[in-house]
Amino acid sequence: MAYHKQRYERLTFSFMDVEQQQEAFARPAKYFYDTRGSQLYEQICTLPEYYPYRAERDILASYAPDIYAAMGHLPLVEFGSGSAAKTCYLLTMYEHAGQPFLYCPVDISRAALETSAQQLLAAYSHLSIHAIHADFAGNPGVIRALHLEKKAMAFFGSNLGNLTRAESRDFLQSTAALMGPEDVFLLGVDLKKSTTLLLPAYDDAQGVTAAFNLNLLHRMNRELGANFHVPGFTHLALYNQEHGRIEMHLRSRQAQHVAITKTAQTIHFAAGETIHTENSYKYSLADIRALGHCTGLTLSHTWFDRQHYFLLGLFHREN
Numbered sequence: 001m002a003y004h005k006q007r008y009e010r011l012t013f014s015f016m017d018v019e020q021q022q023e024a025f026a027r028p029a030k031y032f033y034d035t036r037g038s039q040l041y042e043q044i045c046t047l048p049e050y051y052p053y054r055a056e057r058d059i060l061a062s063y064a065p066d067i068y069a070a071m072g073h074l075p076l077v078e079f080g081s082g083s084a085a086k087t088c089y090l091l092t093m094y095e096h097a098g099q100p101f102l103y104c105p106v107d108i109s110r111a112a113l114e115t116s117a118q119q120l121l122a123a124y125s126h127l128s129i130h131a132i133h134a135d136f137a138g139n140p141g142v143i144r145a146l147h148l149e150k151k152a153m154a155f156f157g158s159n160l161g162n163l164t165r166a167e168s169r170d171f172l173q174s175t176a177a178l179m180g181p182e183d184v185f186l187l188g189v190d191l192k193k194s195t196t197l198l199l200p201a202y203d204d205a206q207g208v209t210a211a212f213n214l215n216l217l218h219r220m221n222r223e224l225g226a227n228f229h230v231p232g233f234t235h236l237a238l239y240n241q242e243h244g245r246i247e248m249h250l251r252s253r254q255a256q257h258v259a260i261t262k263t264a265q266t267i268h269f270a271a272g273e274t275i276h277t278e279n280s281y282k283y284s285l286a287d288i289r290a291l292g293h294c295t296g297l298t299l300s301h302t303w304f305d306r307q308h309y310f311l312l313g314l315f316h317r318e319n
């Protein structure tokens with residue numbers, strides 16, 4: 001794996017060659033997040049129907065002192081840090097402790113890492129950052145490059161929801177394998193709840209989620225030389241009871257052919273046939289406890305938002 005380093009004052013960068021990393025998942029959600037897709041996702045987070053973002057932020061805003069106390073003043077590694085907007089609640093606790101601290105954001109977007117690092121370094125005087133530019137999906141082991149003796153790891157945003165149950169187990173297993181006896185893992189997951197609440201969160205009135213889903217077709221047209229007639233597809237969100245997940249699909253309005261130049265494929269769609277674009281798995285508290293248990297992790301603390309829509313759980317290694 002190509003790997004190199006760059007050092008500034010208080011900011012160190014490590015790069016894992018993202019292009020060379022192999023695809024670990026059957027349905028990688030990362031393809032949603034080109035420039036337009038990332039904008040649309042940010043817009044989704046402001047929608048009245050989309051509660052997960054606000055619920056997790058409220059947990060962090062309400063319980064940051066508690067969470068920080070349970071974690072300890074350890075170097076903080078965050079998978080999929082993005083803009084690190086929620087992480088600030090914890091970083092503020094570190095700063096108030098008046099001790100030097102280290103934050104290690106891991107993200108696939110180099111731009112997000114640079115922008116957030118500049119802002120955080122300006123805001124926190126005791127902070128040093130070691131950023132890792134990598135696609136950590138399926139491989140939390142990228143953080144071995146940090147050679148941290150003790151650490152706290154965080155995985156916010158219910159991003160685990162994009163992984164199948166088996167992939168989630170693998171992810172937690174790999175995470176557990178990185179943990180020493182005093183290390184902790186903070187995980188944010190969206191809880192199972194009524195479809196009356198779930199479905200509108202993935203099929204909002206303004207059609208932002210629809211645009212986010214359809215953006216995949218625009219992206220394929222642009223980057224793969226495909227000729228999807230985008231209005232020929234509609235956004236579909238459903239709750240799959242058996243798997244406990246929201247599924248997003250793009251449904252072909254009519255029978256049609258699509259040619260994809262770069263892959264030399266022609267694909268036929270029957271009327272009503274769908275492209276299954278995303279899974280967003282939901283967990284119960286018992287699911288999370290069991291998931292931890294089968295990967296050698298104990299759920300030692302839990303925090304909920306007021307409405308119990310979302311869970312932030314802290315795991316320790318079982319000894």
Ligand code: AVJ
Binds near residue numbers: 029044157158202278
């Ligand atoms: C970024 C994976 C947490 O599953 O809720 C939002 C992505 N998809 N609306 C989620 C998403 C449609 C989101 N995650």
